[in-house]
Every structure is written in structure tokens, then in C-alpha cells.
Amino acid sequence: MSTGTGLGGATAQPLTLSKLDKVYSSRGRESFHAVKAMDLAVQPGELIALLGPSGCGKTTTLRMIAGLETVTGGSIMIGDREISQLPPGKRNVGVGFESYALYPPLSVRENLGYGLKARKDPQAAERVQAIADRLEMADLLDLRPAGLSSGQKQRVALARALVRNPPVLLLDEPLSHLDASARNRVRRELKVLQREFGYTTIVVTHDQVEALSLADRLAVMNAGVIQQFGTPDEVFDDPANLFVATFVGEPQINIIDGVLTGDGTVRLGSGTLPITITDQSAERSVKVGIRPADAALGTAGDAGSSDGLAVTVRFYEHLMEFGLATVDIPGVDARTVIQTPAVQRLAPGDQVTLTAPADRIYLFDPTSGDRIR
Numbered sequence: 001m002s003t004g005t006g007l008g009g010a011t012a013q014p015l016t017l018s019k020l021d022k023v024y025s026s027r028g029r030e031s032f033h034a035v036k037a038m039d040l041a042v043q044p045g046e047l048i049a050l051l052g053p054s055g056c057g058k059t060t061t062l063r064m065i066a067g068l069e070t071v072t073g074g075s076i077m078i079g080d081r082e083i084s085q086l087p088p089g090k091r092n093v094g095v096g097f098e099s100y101a102l103y104p105p106l107s108v109r110e111n112l113g114y115g116l117k118a119r120k121d122p123q124a125a126e127r128v129q130a131i132a133d134r135l136e137m138a139d140l141l142d143l144r145p146a147g148l149s150s151g152q153k154q155r156v157a158l159a160r161a162l163v164r165n166p167p168v169l170l171l172d173e174p175l176s177h178l179d180a181s182a183r184n185r186v187r188r189e190l191k192v193l194q195r196e197f198g199y200t201t202i203v204v205t206h207d208q209v210e211a212l213s214l215a216d217r218l219a220v221m222n223a224g225v226i227q228q229f230g231t232p233d234e235v236f237d238d239p240a241n242l243f244v245a246t247f248v249g250e251p252q253i254n255i256i257d258g259v260l261t262g263d264g265t266v267r268l269g270s271g272t273l274p275i276t277i278t279d280q281s282a283e284r285s286v287k288v289g290i291r292p293a294d295a296a297l298g299t300a301g302d303a304g305s306s307d308g309l310a311v312t313v314r315f316y317e318h319l320m321e322f323g324l325a326t327v328d329i330p331g332v333d334a335r336t337v338i339q340t341p342a343v344q345r346l347a348p349g350d351q352v353t354l355t356a357p358a359d360r361i362y363l364f365d366p367t368s369g370d371r372i373r
């Protein structure tokens with residue numbers, strides 16, 4: 001298919017991981033279970049962000065899909081084709097890994113065109129030029145890889161993954177070395193290209209802003225296990241467990257030890273807040289999650305109103321578009337951060353009332369971390 005842009009288009013394919021498993025074992029070292037029975041169904045043309053802390057198994061997952069790492073168990077399907085035992089070159093997967101070596105003696109232009117020439121693509125030169133223009137790197141085409149900065153190398157790696165029009169595109173931290181403004185622009189362009197050409201895409205990142213802005217759906221991963229898979233709104237508004245709630249959201253959600261009272265409130269220190277919850281069994285300890293932007297502080301001096309908590313401001317940061325107040329809830333050890341409107345200037349020592357909508361107060365089991373609903 002030719003779209004007239006010199007780039008051509010890929011035929012969108014679903015990518016399905018079933019019970020995918022990876023155990024690293026090497027002689028003389030303890031084996032390590034890096035990816036645990038992972039199920040993930042990516043729709044044709046969908047962009048998934050794989051988000052999680054360092055060491056959780058993101059790169060391992062991509063490397064298994066790309067064929068750069070063996071699979072310990074489970075299957076990887078593109079469309080109805082099982083690919084997990086195929087050599088990398090037969091998988092039809094575009095890979096943008098930073099560590100993926102460029103051939104040093106060739107120019108960037110030759111590096112980008114290499115695979116296309118091998119396939120005898122008559123439009124190789126046009127494609128290379130078109131993708132370089134779109135990624136703001138046309139000025140790099142005649143340089144050698146050794147002369148590039150890490151941000152420039154990263155753009156070359158991204159271009160190389162895109163130029164072959166893969167039906168499935170795997171990108172591992174594709175923008176991490178770009179400066180802030182280039183990063184925003186290239187991120188938008190990447191999303192536009194992905195939409196235009198319909199690559200089924202997995203982007204690995206531990207930058208949640210990148211994940212939230214790029215992804216149709218997020219897979220939040222920890223310790224080799226997907227904790228939640230859903231749209232950014234679902235993951236943010238309805239976190240499956242304590243890990244997801246604390247990992248997604250900036251500033252981070254407040255987690256406070258509390259007690260579920262059984263009468264429609266949760267006790268925090270010496271006060272209570274109303275909650276909406278169906279599980280109203282006997283009194284039990286819970287972890288209470290309140291996002292900084294969900295709560296509000298009443299004006300100074302009104303502490304003690306009935307449906308809120310009387311708190312004391314310890315610290316106030318005015319961040320131009322909004323403020324962040326760090327407050328003490330009486331009887332609670334941890335400090336609580338509340339986002340406030342820019343016009344509400346607070347000062348240390350102010351006594352104010354903290355309120356939060358009942359349906360925005362999250363409760364978690366203190367042992368398992370599971371949501372209590």
C-alpha cells in the first residue's frame with residue numbers, strides 16, 4: 001500500500017501474549033523469574049504503554065517478542081501466527097531499542113536504508129528522507145553514528161524501527177535521552193505516525209506522563225506481573241491495587257493508615273471522612289488513598305467543620321498554577337499533601353479543614369494491597 005507520503009503503510013495486526021514466562025538461569029547463579037505468566041492482548045493498531053519500575057521485566061518482555069531473548073513458556077501471536085520460536089528476522093517486528101547497534105562505518109542514511117535495500121525496496125531513499133523529516137533529523141542523515149549525541153542516536157533508532165513499516169512496533173524508552181522540548185515534539189509526532197500507519201505498538205517507559213499521553217491503554221507492571229491493564233482514565237480513576245495507585249499519579253497519592261468503621265466512614269487519626277463502599281463489615285484496618293488533587297482545604301481558621309478533618313498546614317509550596325500544602329492530620333504519623341488552587345495562599349501553622357469527595361477516597365487491604373470496594 002502506498003499513501004503518497006513516501007512512507008507506505010503497514011497492515012494492522014493484533015499481538016497476543018499468553019502465559020508468557022521468562023526465567024533467567026545461568027550456571028552458578030540463582031535463577032530469576034523476570035516475567036510471570038503474562039497475558040496481554042493488543043488490538044490491531046493500538047498503542048500500549050508498558051509502565052513499571054526499574055527491573056520489573058519490561059525490556060525482557062519486549063526482547064522476547066522481538067526474538068532477542070528466548071521464551072521460557074507461553075506463546076506470542078501476531079495475527080494467527082505463533083512467532084515465539086521464529087528467528088528475529090522472520091517475525092516482522094520493528095524494534096527501537098537504544099542498545100540496538102548501528103553499523104559504525106555507514107552514515108545514518110545508509111543505516112536507515114540498509115534493511116530496505118536488502119529487500120530491494122525501490123522507494124528506499126524516499127522513505128528514509130520522509131521519516132527523517134518527520135522525526136526532525138534530516139540534518140543527521142549524512143553523519144556517522146559515532147558523531148551523534150545520545151538523543152540523536154535515539155532518534156535514529158526510532159527512525160530505523162519505523163522506516164520498515166512493521167505491523168508490530170516495539171519501542172523501549174524511545175525518548176528518554178531527548179531534551180524536554182524535543183521530547184514533547186517527537187512524542188506527538190510518534191503518536192501521529194502510529195495513528196497514520198496503524199502499527200500495533202508497545203512502548204516501554206517508566207515516565208508516566210509519556211505513558212498517559214501516548215497510550216490507548218496502559219499495562220502497569222510490577223515484579224514480572226501485570227497489575228492492571230486499562231485506559232489511562234481507568235488506571236488513574238479506578239486503580240486495581242495499592243501498587244497501581246501509588247505508581248500512577250503525580251504528585252503521588254497519599255496513603256494513610258485508617259480504620260473502616262462500618263458506618264459509612266473511615267477513621268483517620270482522631271477524625272473521620274465519609275466514604276462510599278459496599279464492603280461494610282466489622283471494623284478493620286485499611287490503607288486509605290487520597291489523591292492530592294481530589295481533596296480540598298477550607299480557608300484558614302475554619303478547622304473543625306463536621307464532614308472534614310481539622311488539619312494543620314506544615315509547609316506550603318506555591319507552584320504558580322496551583323499550590324501544594326503539606327498538612328498534619330491529628331493522630332496520623334505520615335504527612336499528607338493536598339493540591340490547592342493558585343489563589344488559595346496558605347502558611348505554616350494555618351488550621352484548616354480537609355475534605356474529599358466520598359467516591360474519591362480509595363481503600364486498600366493493608367496486607368494484600370487489593371482494592372476494597
Ligand SMILES: Nc1ncnc2c1ncn2[C@@H]1O[C@H](COP(=O)(O)OP(=O)(O)OP(=O)(O)O)[C@@H](O)[C@H]1O
Binds near residue numbers: 025055060061
Ligand atoms: N540476562 C539476564 N540474566 C539474569 N537476569 C537478568 C538478565 N536480564 C535481565 N535480568 C533481570 O531481570 C529483571 C528484569 O529486567 P528488565 O531489563 O526486563 O527490567 P526493566 O523493567 O526493563 O527495567 P528498567 O526500567 O531498569 O529498564 C531484572 O531484575 C534484571 O536484573
Ligand SMILES: [Mg+2]
Binds near residue numbers: 058172
Ligand atoms: Mg528496561
